[in-house]
Amino acid sequence: MSVTASDVAQVALLARLTIPDDRIDEVTDRFTRVLDLVAELQQVDTDGVLPMSNPHDMEQRLRADEVTEVNERDHLQQPAPAVEDGYFLVPKVID
């Protein structure tokens, strides 16, 4: 499986990462090596096998729909880089 530098750039965009131009070939090379490694999967016959997302096939446990937590907004926002009046600040999105 070979991928091109532009494929990797497209994946980086999806992942919200920027890869500097001078590193794109190296990143593509290592990315390709990982894909070559995982290509081994295609040799396994998986016809009719149910995908496994939880090792014990556990059902999601539900809780009673009751309020158990108190509002701690100020406390929980302490690690935020920028807040104002309880809101997270980001660059202007709409002109």
Add this chain to the structure above:
Amino acid sequence: MPDINLATATAAEVLGALNNRDISSVELTQAYLSRVDALNGHLNAVITVDHEGALTAAKDADDARHRGEGGILNGVPLLHKDIFCTSGLRTTCASRMLENFTPPYDATVVSKLKAAGAVTLGKTNMDEFAMGSSNETSYFGPAHNPWDLSCVPGGSSGGSAAAVAAGLAPLSTGTDTGGSIRQPASLCGITGLKPTYGRVSRFGIIAFASSLDQAGPMTRTVEDAALMLNAMCGLDPHDSTSADMPVPNFHDALRGDLKGLRIGLPKQYFSELLDVRVANRIQDALKELEAEGATLVDVDLPHTQEGIATYYVIAPAEASANLARYDGVRFGHRCDDPTDLMDLYARSRSEGFGSEVQRRILVGTYALSAGFYDAYFKKAQQVRRIISNDFKQAFDQCDLIAGPSAPGVAFSVGAKSHDPIAMYMEDVYTLSVNLAGLPGLSLPAGLINGLPIGLQLIGRAFDEATLLKAGHRFQLRTDHHRLAPPFGEIS
């Protein structure tokens, strides 16, 4: 100090001294903090030391003991891997992304160990976001192996393993997504247990791959691991994947012999690819278990090799989803002067994450993206079930499975860091165990040219008790776990 050699002391020994009033927790904590201060410059095993918090907690433990109170680890010093959120104490996950992150709450493991009376000395070094097998992806630089400072301690819980091996604390926590407790335990000559998926709450553990991550004890002895597991584990309403299963007294479960115990040896673990010196140590260890009454049987784990490919799709895919939360908005690193929201996201993430983390996010994003999901992620989840079924079939013929914890001993810093595939092979014996959600235990099994190697025992789901009993019997017969690196004596 009374007769406690901190370089080799176990938690059980330390507890005995505390309970006999031979020493106070404050004295003990000061002594361990002094060792951390004296030795960590060489080891880089600890990222953050909490002198003040530790001494306060030690005083509280002493007061509780005077009142006749206190939990099962009352006053015992401990280090946490820097992946566990600790309220008010910086938690970096060894990443620039979280260099200045102080969590507003404790992980369940942290609050449970606090409630048991353990005293947190600080936070240990690790691979960035637990992605690595050598501790070299840490933003804070690699931790070093106390058996040979030019070598890696393994990873990702490398700082925890190095710290226990060097006697900076008798206990440390680790997490294991593909071998991150067992492989560094093997490379540093300590005992490391990855419990069954769901045994220990993941709440407040910075997520890597949520269907694989599990926290466990890293200790000198199996006895200490049993004590610590009881203090850490159990159903947690804050983690819907934590298991509603009975929790035995693991310390009581150490009693008894191994008569009738069947130990399975997968032929795939003992192929010609295995270093013959490692194979010999494992064979020696198996003879000890036989002498305890266990019988050895051959079993088949035919998809061991494909386990690597399966893991390196599922783990990065889950990681790419989990690490999407680091967007520079709510917590973690934010770039300077973003021009727009996209620039804020992309630059904060590219500056905050190291290269291995970015590589795994890219692979995971690719495996989950439109057009590739079926060929990669779904396919890997199908093979995961086949691997899990292989283990179930093997456990029809045996009660435990044995093999090496790692393909070899500790390697030099830098030896594999430029070759991601070579590094991924470090976990060939451990990662299938995470895919199947089973418990795995690494036990010191001797030295090769002065460097430790570990025996891995794998158990049935939720049967840590049998695993710990076998490990304890092994340690009653052997001295490997009592060996300490010469480095620890320097202080």
